[in-house]
Amino acid sequence: MTDTLLATDVSALDAADPLAAFRDRFHLREGLIYLDGNSLGALPKATGDRLTEVIGSEWGEGLITSWLGAEWSTAPRRIGDKIGRLIGANPGEIVATDSTSVNIFKALTAALSLRRERTLILSEATNFPTDVYMMQGIEAFSGGRVKAVTVAPDAIVDALTEDVAVLLLTQVHYKSGRVRDMAAITQAAHEVGALVVWDLSHSAGAIPVDLNGANADFAIGCGYKFLNGGPGAPAYLFAAARHHAATPVLSGWFGHARPFEFEEDYDPAAGIERFQCGTPPVLGLSALEVGVDLMLEADMAEIRRKSLALGDLFIELMRPLCDTYGFELVSAQGHAERGSQVGYAHRQGYQIVQALKEFDVIADFRAPDILRFGLTPLYLRYRDIVETVERLEKVCATRAWDKPQYHLRAAVT
Numbered sequence: 001m002t003d004t005l006l007a008t009d010v011s012a013l014d015a016a017d018p019l020a021a022f023r024d025r026f027h028l029r030e031g032l033i034y035l036d037g038n039s040l041g042a043l044p045k046a047t048g049d050r051l052t053e054v055i056g057s058e059w060g061e062g063l064i065t066s067w068l069g070a071e072w073s074t075a076p077r078r079i080g081d082k083i084g085r086l087i088g089a090n091p092g093e094i095v096a097t098d099s100t101s102v103n104i105f106k107a108l109t110a111a112l113s114l115r116r117e118r119t120l121i122l123s124e125a126t127n128f129p130t131d132v133y134m135m136q137g138i139e140a141f142s143g144g145r146v147k148a149v150t151v152a153p154d155a156i157v158d159a160l161t162e163d164v165a166v167l168l169l170t171q172v173h174y175k176s177g178r179v180r181d182m183a184a185i186t187q188a189a190h191e192v193g194a195l196v197v198w199d200l201s202h203s204a205g206a207i208p209v210d211l212n213g214a215n216a217d218f219a220i221g222c223g224y225k226f227l228n229g230g231p232g233a234p235a236y237l238f239a240a241a242r243h244h245a246a247t248p249v250l251s252g253w254f255g256h257a258r259p260f261e262f263e264e265d266y267d268p269a270a271g272i273e274r275f276q277c278g279t280p281p282v283l284g285l286s287a288l289e290v291g292v293d294l295m296l297e298a299d300m301a302e303i304r305r306k307s308l309a310l311g312d313l314f315i316e317l318m319r320p321l322c323d324t325y326g327f328e329l330v331s332a333q334g335h336a337e338r339g340s341q342v343g344y345a346h347r348q349g350y351q352i353v354q355a356l357k358e359f360d361v362i363a364d365f366r367a368p369d370i371l372r373f374g375l376t377p378l379y380l381r382y383r384d385i386v387e388t389v390e391r392l393e394k395v396c397a398t399r400a401w402d403k404p405q406y407h408l409r410a411a412v413t
């Protein structure tokens, strides 16, 4: 394929892209190619105005009356219902609240409360670290009654025994982008009487998810990645309606049936509200809601189709660089198994990601050697993919990565 041919093909793809108009709804600096929206989504243009309104009018003028007057108190449930429309949950099955890590704790302990006779929490060894750390914390807190067990990624189904209370899995792997079959694994777990907590951090807003179609028990995920909710945005927790009798271990007053009765004893709310803990973070929720509303305007099937097309183009254009410079594709080529990111292993991965920033491309690095390129169809164009590979080729050809400052690992990668 010649450069001109490619340029023509790509501009035709951009011109015909049904999602193209969404790019203008985001603040993106001219010239920058942002391939890290799977780690921190871009800023929707509407977020600033919404926050100004919440701060100036709702907080500044309305003060405490805004808990009811501006519907702050019901925001976790309202935004949860909106997220539910993106991931196949019914109204009343999701709250937007707390961080993903805290929600992992809440979902795991809720599942344990429904399987009191069982002792194991199972996951894969290469899961996102916080998921496994939270399991280990529960083991420590239980005094050893509950055990956190991790196995190799391909050994999960075989490790499902009748001792397993709950399986914690991330649907789209944070490094490789590999997609798990949610319905099949949930079914395998249910066959031995285990429950499943799905981590959707790299799924919601990235691929079509159908929680109730997969008969899912619990799920949690991030608000600041593909949902574009802003740095440290509140996360969300899904509990299928049939599990709303689970006992919340983080039994804070916002999960109480009647928080403003100030009763002496804890009595959890009947529905999903019992999975709230403390006072909702209103500013964070307000920014999250803008991101979720924007995502709801787009057709998820189109998002998926474009994400796969961007990934296919990227993989195709990277082939010569793999041969010449030793990149090794770690994401699946098959569509069913690939999320909305493409990863490559390279020995100088960290340095290359740093050097790419000089060329105005932001990707990220995940230890020990993975370069991760997040594909966000709402604000990426096909020509950004062509440009990225051209700039990457420059970094390699000029050895721009081989500078002393890039050999020191920064605290946040």
Ligand SMILES: *Cc1c(COP(=O)(O)O)cnc(C)c1O
Pocket: 099, 100, 101, 102, 128, 130, 131, 170, 174, 199, 201, 202, 222, 235
């Ligand atoms: C990003 C991510 C998290 C982040 O958890 P926080 O509590 O928001 O820091 C957790 N799990 C997975 C799989 C992730 O990708």
